[in-house]
Amino acid sequence: MTNTVETIAAAERKIVTFTLGQQVFGIDMKSLIEIREWEEPTPLPSVPAYIRGVTNLRGTVVPVVGLSERLGWQPSVLHARSCILVVKIAGKQAGFLVDEVRDIIPIQESDVQPAPEVEIGEQDVIAGLVQVPTKAHGAAAENDSGTMVLLLDLEALRVTQHLDLAA
Amino acid sequence: MSDELDEIQAIFFEECAEGLAVAEEGLSAMAGGDVSAETIAGVFRAVHSIKGGSGAFGHAALLAFSHRFENVLDEVRAGKIAPTAGVTKALLSAFDILSDHVGAAQGKNDTPDDAAVAAELDRILEAKGAGDAPAPAAEVPAAAPAEPDADEFGFVPVAAEIEFDPFGFEPVGVSLEDLDGGPAAPADWTIRFRPSRAAMANGAEPMLVVRELEELGGRVTAVDCSTLPELRDLDPEEAYLGWTLRVPGNVAEEAVRECFDFVAPDAVIEIERAAAEAQDAEIAPVEADGEAAVVAAAPVAVAAPAREMPERSGETAAQTIRVDLTKLDMLLNLVGELVIRGSILADRLSPRDQERVELPELARLTREIQDNVMSLRAQPIRQAFSRVPRMLRDLSSETGKQIVLETTGEMTEVDKGVIEKIGDPLTHMIRNAVDHGIESAAERAAAGKPAEGTIRLSAEQKGARIFIRVADDGKGIDRERVRAKAVEKGIISADAVLSNEEIDQLICAPGFSTAATISNISGRGVGMDVVRSNVEALGGRVEIQSVPGEGTTFTMALPLTLAILDGMIVRFADQRFVLPLPNVIEAVRPEPGQVQPMTPTTEVIELRGAYLPVKRLSEMFGLAANDRRSAEDSLVIIVESEAGSVGLMVDTIDDRREVVIKSLDENLHPIRGIGGATILGDGSIALILDVDALLAGANLGNTKYAHKGIAA
Numbered sequence: 001m002t003n004t005v006e007t008i009a010a011a012e013r014k015i016v017t018f019t020l021g022q023q024v025f026g027i028d029m030k031s032l033i034e035i036r037e038w039e040e041p042t043p044l045p046s047v048p049a050y051i052r053g054v055t056n057l058r059g060t061v062v063p064v065v066g067l068s069e070r071l072g073w074q075p076s077v078l079h080a081r082s083c084i085l086v087v088k089i090a091g092k093q094a095g096f097l098v099d100e101v102r103d104i105i106p107i108q109e110s111d112v113q114p115a116p117e118v119e120i121g122e123q124d125v126i127a128g129l130v131q132v133p134t135k136a137h138g139a140a141a142e143n144d145s146g147t148m149v150l151l152l153d154l155e156a157l158r159v160t161q162h163l164d165l166a167a
Numbered sequence: 168m169s170d171e172l173d174e175i176q177a178i179f180f181e182e183c184a185e186g187l188a189v190a191e192e193g194l195s196a197m198a199g200g201d202v203s204a205e206t207i208a209g210v211f212r213a214v215h216s217i218k219g220g221s222g223a224f225g226h227a228a229l230l231a232f233s234h235r236f237e238n239v240l241d242e243v244r245a246g247k248i249a250p251t252a253g254v255t256k257a258l259l260s261a262f263d264i265l266s267d268h269v270g271a272a273q274g275k276n277d278t279p280d281d282a283a284v285a286a287e288l289d290r291i292l293e294a295k296g297a298g299d300a301p302a303p304a305a306e307v308p309a310a311a312p313a314e315p316d317a318d319e320f321g322f323v324p325v326a327a328e329i330e331f332d333p334f335g336f337e338p339v340g341v342s343l344e345d346l347d348g349g350p351a352a353p354a355d356w357t358i359r360f361r362p363s364r365a366a367m368a369n370g371a372e373p374m375l376v377v378r379e380l381e382e383l384g385g386r387v388t389a390v391d392c393s394t395l396p397e398l399r400d401l402d403p404e405e406a407y408l409g410w411t412l413r414v415p416g417n418v419a420e421e422a423v424r425e426c427f428d429f430v431a432p433d434a435v436i437e438i439e440r441a442a443a444e445a446q447d448a449e450i451a452p453v454e455a456d457g458e459a460a461v462v463a464a465a466p467v468a469v470a471a472p473a474r475e476m477p478e479r480s481g482e483t484a485a486q487t488i489r490v491d492l493t494k495l496d497m498l499l500n501l502v503g504e505l506v507i508r509g510s511i512l513a514d515r516l517s518p519r520d521q522e523r524v525e526l527p528e529l530a531r532l533t534r535e536i537q538d539n540v541m542s543l544r545a546q547p548i549r550q551a552f553s554r555v556p557r558m559l560r561d562l563s564s565e566t567g568k569q570i571v572l573e574t575t576g577e578m579t580e581v582d583k584g585v586i587e588k589i590g591d592p593l594t595h596m597i598r599n600a601v602d603h604g605i606e607s608a609a610e611r612a613a614a615g616k617p618a619e620g621t622i623r624l625s626a627e628q629k630g631a632r633i634f635i636r637v638a639d640d641g642k643g644i645d646r647e648r649v650r651a652k653a654v655e656k657g658i659i660s661a662d663a664v665l666s667n668e669e670i671d672q673l674i675c676a677p678g679f680s681t682a683a684t685i686s687n688i689s690g691r692g693v694g695m696d697v698v699r700s701n702v703e704a705l706g707g708r709v710e711i712q713s714v715p716g717e718g719t720t721f722t723m724a725l726p727l728t729l730a731i732l733d734g735m736i737v738r739f740a741d742q743r744f745v746l747p748l749p750n751v752i753e754a755v756r757p758e759p760g761q762v763q764p765m766t767p768t769t770e771v772i773e774l775r776g777a778y779l780p781v782k783r784l785s786e787m788f789g790l791a792a793n794d795r796r797s798a799e800d801s802l803v804i805i806v807e808s809e810a811g812s813v814g815l816m817v818d819t820i821d822d823r824r825e826v827v828i829k830s831l832d833e834n835l836h837p838i839r840g841i842g843g844a845t846i847l848g849d850g851s852i853a854l855i856l857d858v859d860a861l862l863a864g865a866n867l868g869n870t871k872y873a874h875k876g877i878a879a
Contacts, residue, residue: 042742043853046838054831054844056852061501061829061844092834108847 011109013014014022017132017149018085018098018114020076025098026107026130026149031087035101038082046127047066055095070157105132112151127153181222181489183269186213187262188553194259195556202250210258211240217269219428220482226272232281233268236261239288243736257287259560281364321423353416354440356423361435378408379426398430407436412722461494476820488490495543502537509533510848533779536698540733544584548626549577551586555597555624569619576577576626581633587726588705589635592698596637596721597622599695604641604719612714614629632707633727634679638720644713646670653679675699675722693821698723706732706749732828734845736821736853737804740790745826745845746815750858751805755821762816772803772814779805781814787840787861810862828855 015026041053041064050069054061064084068076075081076097084095112128131146193210201545218233239258242248267279275648311362358380362373379389391409420438445695509530513521521527563570605611605620612618623638647669653659653673665673673679675695683719698721701711707725726732734745755761755774762781764771770781781803783795796818826845829839842857 042836042844042854043792044854045840054835054852056846059503059829059846061831061834061852062845063835094834099501147515 013109014106015149015151016085016104016105016128017102019100019102020071020098021073023073024102024147024149025067025106026151027085027154028088029104031089033086033088033093036084036086036095038078038084038097041095042134052097055084057093062086062093062094062095064095064097067098068138070096080164087154089157107132115150125153125156127151127156176224178489180269180273182220183217183272187266187269188550189213190262192553194255194262195560197250197255198252198259198560202255204244205698206246207240207250211237211244213469214240214265217265219425221272223428224272226268228271228278228281229265229268232261232285233265235285235288236265239292242292242295248291254291257291260284262290298670301404320832352799356385356412356414356418356420357437357439357441358385358412358414358423359409359435359437360412360427360430362406362430363434364405373408373410375408376426376430377412380412380414380423383414383418383422383426385412387411388413413441417711463642468842490543492544492718495540498543499537499540499827502533502540503696505533506537506848508850511850513848528666539666542580545580545583546583546586546728547578548633549588550583551589552577552624554590555593558594558597558599559622562598566601567607568601568605570605571619571621573623574625575623578693579626579628579633581626581725581727585633585705585727588701589723592701592723593635593637595695595698596723597624599632599698599721600637600639600641600719604639604643606642609640628727633725635723636720636723638718640718643715643717643719644671644674644711646715649673668711671713674711675709701755708746715827731825732845733823734826734853734855735804735823736847737802737817737819738819738821740788741783742790743821743847743851744784744817745853745855746804746806747842747855747858750808752805752807752812755803755805755814757798757801757803759799762803762814770798774805774814779812780812781816784856784860785816804857806862808859808862810859813862815858826853826855 012030016029016032017024017026019025036057039055041055043053044051044063050066052064053065055064056062066075068074076099079099081100082097083101086093086095087100092139106129112130114128115126128151130151132149133146134138188212190213193206193213196206197301214233214237218237221229236258239248239254241251243254243258249256261284264279264281264284267276268281268527270276271278271613279444360373360376381387391411392407395407423438427434430436433866439663446471454812486829489500508525513530514524516524517528552574555574559570559572562568600622601620605622606614606616608618621640623636625636625638629632648672650659650665650673652677653670654661654663655678658673658679659665665748675698679696695709702709702723702725705725710722710724711719712722713719713825732745733748735748735751737744737746755772757772761769761774765771765780771778772781786795787852798816801816801818802820803816804820805812805814829845831841831845840857840861841854842860844852844854847853
């Protein structure tokens with residue numbers, strides 16, 4: 001019994017979930033540096049449209065990326081709960097504009113399903129799909145089948161590398 | 168684990184580099200006739216510390232060679248080998264081999280063939296006894312000679328040498344008075360040793376140290392266990408014990424010290440001659456608490472002066488600490504953030520509230536902290552100068568020219584980043600001075616000059632700039648030849664009218680070299696153009712002054728720091744940008760008709776009869792392109808770039824100030840035309856314009872510019 005618990009613990013990881021439009025996404029907690037209120041960044045010349053600009057993160061100049069645009073969805077509409085997830089990818093920092101941060105949840109590695117092969121522009125950006133219990137606003141939610149969370153592979157997003165090519 | 172070892176190894180190599188620099192400086196001084204005890208001891212200590220570490224990391228070849236080198240230096244230091252020109256020369260060759268050995272240990276080059284030099288060192292070592300046959304080295308403690316006798320070089324063996332230890336703890340000197348009583352039987356050493364927690368964590372093994380001391384004839388006289396806690400409080404990683412040992416007085420201090428070579432610096436290590444009267448009292452064997460109390464009191468006092476840096480050639484010793492640059496940068500960032508938060512606070516508080524919360528005082532303190540953090544990155548420029556003497560020696564032997572080096576202002580402090588980057592330009596300037604400036608001895612004699620050429624290397628700070636000069640007393644620039652060469656290379660046209668200064672500047676043109684034959688020294692396909700481009704990349708400029716027959720002076724004018732830029736804050740497309748002030752010539756508020764279209768997409772401004780191209784920055788950046796202001800509502804800033812003078816159209820000028828440069832590519836990638844970013848007082852970001860890149864980019868494909876670019 002103890003053994004099983006340990007095995008589970010080893011395969012468990014925490015993700016932070018957030019929404020872009022109607023979709024729920026998740027990224028690994030380990031990449032997250034902080035969550036910040038939306039603040040208009042300083043626009044940059046000659047960069048792809050999804051780079052909203054740069055912002056000052058405690059003295060460091062960090063690019064702010066419209067994650068929705070980056071993934072090919074409609075650009076995010078700014079509202080009161082819009083915020084920036086500051087993450088570290090391959091040694092570089094970047095801020096992602098998201099609609100709303102939802103939760104931090106533990107998931108089991110075994111529960112992650114590979115993303116079905118569909119015709120997407122970029123491979124591997126979606127690292128997998130996982131189902132999490134829908135937030136229980138009432139007892140009725142218990143029988144719900146849960147919410148699909150799209151796990152993003154930040155490395156594969158290669159925001160900064162992508163930019164290098166674009167430049 | 169191996170990572171940790173690598174890290175320690177990296178520190179060792181860093182120390183090696185420092186040691187080599189010190190040794191090189193000392194040896195150069197010796198070659199220049201300075202054979203003072205201080206200089207020689209400096210070289211010895213440097214080599215000794217390299218030896219110390221090389222053993223620990225198992226660099227056998229380096230250890231063997233540095234040991235041999237050290238032996239000779241030790242004898243020179245002790246006055247048993249005279250530092251003659253021949254000996255100094257051998258030491259210099261040994262230094263070269265030592266550098267190569269260090270490089271080999273780092274995997275930078277192959278293990279050098281040291282046989283010849285090693286043999287030479289051995290020969291010197293053996294030959295030394297021929298004359299005055301002193302007592303065998305082992306029998307003579309380094310601190311012993313009762314009558315220090317000056318030899319022909321004025322070198323007085325110093326009785327109580329303050330020994331530099333590779334691990335930086337401050338030894339306790341022995342005063343001469345102690346020895347007066349009976350030099351025949353030096354007082355025994357009393358050694359107190361208490362490893363620190365850090366020493367234990369680094370794997371120091373106290374028992375090995377004690378055993379080593381016992382092998383020297385020492386014995387433990389007391390064990391201090393006063394700090395030993397109750398068993399349940401025992402932390403297995405903590406060091407609780409201290410030892411007091413007595414070692415016979417005829418053992419050399421250095422031998423005692425070597426036992427501690429691998430104990431971390433913050434451990435308490437106290438080595439002193441026991442005072443005669445104390446000798447009996449302390450010799451009592453291991454006692455319980457009474458003895459322990461005495462010992463326990465001592466370490467506190469001794470620990471304080473630890474980590475003092477060795478005095479180098481007379482400058483006052485300062486306590487220093489090695490800090491990772493990234494940590495300094497982080498600190499700089501944090502302070503910058505503090506400054507910004509301070510000004511946000513100032514914006515939000517009324518003047519009266521500001522006084523009430525002592526905001527001005529806070530702001531002053533914050534500024535002061537910022538200045539201090541900046542100054543932490545400052546280093547004396549001697550680091551860059553230290554390789555010059557060696558280089559001159561090589562150049563001297565290659566060209567057969569005799570050169571004297573005079574250095575001034577080497578303590579001038581500059582940002583570390585600048586020091587790292589001026590190495591190459593400096594090398595080129597020195598090579599140039601030797602190769603093209605200074606004449607051969609025969610030519611000099613014919614011109615009535617001393618046979619030895621002089622190169623003056625100087626640094627001075629004026630305002631926010633540092634001026635580094637390389638001046639030679641050679642023949643000056645041969646303007647006829649330079650001009651002819653420039654015409655031949657197509658850099659200028661045959662009928663061009665150039666001032667003397669303009670001709671001098673030609674030697675910095677790309678692809679220009681006046682060396683009639685490609686020599687070993689300058690024939691590397693690069694020349695003064697590299698100097699100019701490197702210096703300009705640092706935001707500096709090169710000036711040349713030359714007087715025929717009297718010599719040439721190259722001056723590099725550089726910013727003190729690469730982190731700060733003097734800028735003009737301009738505004739366009741509702742955004743603020745920083746224009747580097749060195750690029751700015753003037754700002755013009757155009758009169759109606761002064762700015763006119765030349766083609767549908769280009770405009771020119773008429774300025775005192777000349778027409779300059781005008782660029783609308785907002786359009787170049789694709790920002791707010793539909794909002795086309797009239798020229799009369801704008802300002803035209805005339806900037807100078809490699810592409811010539813150009814007018815840049817902006818909305819307004821906000822301010823002029825020094826800004827801290829933040830890199831964009833740290834988290835993003837470089838953007839053409841943007842040199843970086845800065846954080847303004849309100850926490851917002853302003854992009855710094857890279858005028859040269861901006862205009863070069865705009866002119867890309869323009870053949871006229873491309874041609875001019877080559878000629879520039």
